[in-house]
Amino acid sequence: MKRITRIVDADLPLRRRKRVAAYARVSVDKEMNLHSLKAQVEYYRKLIGAKPDWQFAGVYADEGVTGTKENRPGFQRLLADCDAGKIDMIITKSISRFARNTVVLLSTVRDLKEQGISVYFERERIDSTSTDGELMLTLLAAFAQEESKSISDNTKWAIRKQFEKGIGNSYTLYGYRWDGTEFVIAPEEAETVRLIYASYLDGMTPDRIASMLQKKGIKALRGGEFSYASVWKILRQIKYTGNSLLQKTYRENHLTHRTVKNQGELPMYLAEGTHPVIIDTETYHAVQREISVRQALGFLANQSIAFSCFSSKIICGRCSRTYRRKTYSRKGYTNRYHKWVCGTKIRGGARACPSCNVPERSLYHMTADILEAEQVTDELFESKINQIVVSGDHELTFILTDGREEVRHWQDERNNTIYQRRRVYAAS
Numbered sequence: 001m002k003r004i005t006r007i008v009d010a011d012l013p014l015r016r017r018k019r020v021a022a023y024a025r026v027s028v029d030k031e032m033n034l035h036s037l038k039a040q041v042e043y044y045r046k047l048i049g050a051k052p053d054w055q056f057a058g059v060y061a062d063e064g065v066t067g068t069k070e071n072r073p074g075f076q077r078l079l080a081d082c083d084a085g086k087i088d089m090i091i092t093k094s095i096s097r098f099a100r101n102t103v104v105l106l107s108t109v110r111d112l113k114e115q116g117i118s119v120y121f122e123r124e125r126i127d128s129t130s131t132d133g134e135l136m137l138t139l140l141a142a143f144a145q146e147e148s149k150s151i152s153d154n155t156k157w158a159i160r161k162q163f164e165k166g167i168g169n170s171y172t173l174y175g176y177r178w179d180g181t182e183f184v185i186a187p188e189e190a191e192t193v194r195l196i197y198a199s200y201l202d203g204m205t206p207d208r209i210a211s212m213l214q215k216k217g218i219k220a221l222r223g224g225e226f227s228y229a230s231v232w233k234i235l236r237q238i239k240y241t242g243n244s245l246l247q248k249t250y251r252e253n254h255l256t257h258r259t260v261k262n263q264g265e266l267p268m269y270l271a272e273g274t275h276p277v278i279i280d281t282e283t284y285h286a287v288q289r290e291i292s293v294r295q296a297l298g299f300l301a302n303q304s305i306a307f308s309c310f311s312s313k314i315i316c317g318r319c320s321r322t323y324r325r326k327t328y329s330r331k332g333y334t335n336r337y338h339k340w341v342c343g344t345k346i347r348g349g350a351r352a353c354p355s356c357n358v359p360e361r362s363l364y365h366m367t368a369d370i371l372e373a374e375q376v377t378d379e380l381f382e383s384k385i386n387q388i389v390v391s392g393d394h395e396l397t398f399i400l401t402d403g404r405e406e407v408r409h410w411q412d413e414r415n416n417t418i419y420q421r422r423r424v425y426a427a428s
Contacts, residue, residue, distance in 0.1 A: 020048045021057040023078055023092045037061055044091065057087050079108070082117050094123035173239060174221040174230075175278050183275035190278045192218055196234050197279055197287055206231040235291065241284045242277035309381040310363065310388070316342040317391045319353045325360070337361075342390070356393050362410040363388075363396075370398050370406055 022044035026037045041059045048056045060078040081087050090112070092098045098121065099105040109119055109128045118129040175193045176183040192213070199209045206228045213226040220226050238244070314323035321343040329336045338360040344353035367376050371384055384401055391397040391407070398406045 017053050017055040018088045019057040020054045020089045021087045022059045025062045025097050090119045095121050185276050193278050196231055197283055200287055235287055240279040241281050242273055242275055244271040244274045309378045314340055314388045316355045317389050318355045319344045355390055366408040
């Protein structure tokens with residue numbers, strides 16, 4: 001006799017709802033596209049919420065970011081949550097919204113597939129976990145990538161046509177403001193630009209100029225403090241002469257979007273008299289010549305370093321690498337101090353080379369004692385000292401030009417004794 005038992009729904013194990021997330025992206029940061037992004041987010045909220053067996057896992061979005069890049073913030077958060085096991089399925093509008101780079105698309109989809117996570121592309125109606133899903137994705141992603149290249153080529157063509165007419169594509173520059181049609185001078189910033197040029201010609205370095213501006217309370221373009229880099233860019237900026245050198249850089253390709261310096265690969269265009277002058281042409285070229293001279297001299301051109309004679313002259317007795325000058329600062333103090341450190345130690349730490357650091361103050365006093373002089377000069381140093389070897393802990397061996405060797409020891413500068421004279425002997 002057959003037995004039939006009625007099964008009540010409450011007796012069945014509850015099936016976990018599929019956690020579904022959506023990815024949305026707009027490639028250009030414009031008001032119309034941002035409105036489209038908000039519409040996409042709202043659309044996916046309603047779509048996922050309407051499915052009884054789906055659980056809303058969030059909408060991940062990127063504004064104004066190209067699909068050829070993998071390091072999109074929203075995209076990376078989506079992948080991180082997938083790795084953390086928070087998502088079972090992803091919905092996106094189309095292949096081009098998810099990624100225009102074929103390699104990025106396929107590698108990402110394959111990684112997700114290995115984790116049991118499917119990606120559904122609405123426009124193409126492709127499920128990445130289906131049998132023919134990857135084949136279709138490969139073909140369609142290639143078309144999306146080619147479309148991206150075509151858009152990039154068209155954009156580059158339009159920009160280069162502007163360059164040929166003397167029209168630039170950059171509208172933000174310290175010292176000027178763009179009024180919608182042309183550059184106008186910002187008076188206070190223009191005075192700062194002139195001060196930077198004059199200070200450099202007076203012998204100051206970009207570091208010292210930046211420090212001077214910080215002490216004066218003068219702010220950079222976006223309200224931050226001036227730095228070596230910001231001063232350096234101003235010194236190299238030809239636009240302050242009222243002229244524009246166009247296409248100094250270019251984008252490597254439509255996939256990496258890496259900006260590279262134009263070193264003759266593409267033509268440059270000099271557009272003259274495009275905007276008001278802040279720095280006259282003679283002053284600008286005088287600064288460029290001074291930059292070339294200082295670069296040729298190397299460390300000898302840096303007047304803020306009074307210890308240039310030691311460069312390449314101090315040798316580590318352990319690994320035979322030269323010592324280099326390093327700047328330190330004490331917590332809670334504004335003043336800085338300097339030490340000379342083995343090059344191997346700088347690169348790999350104390351494990352790579354356990355040599356001791358030489359305080360610059362002690363180094364100077366020991367050298368002055370060897371030279372029997374009140375002040376160490378480059379000429380005096382070169383005439384009497386060939387090399388300085390860090391021959392032990394707190395020990396320097398001075399190799400003199402007359403063949404003699406002299407050894408000096410020093411103590412930590414936190415103690416009162418800076419150095420101690422130990423012995424003098426002739427080299428055998």
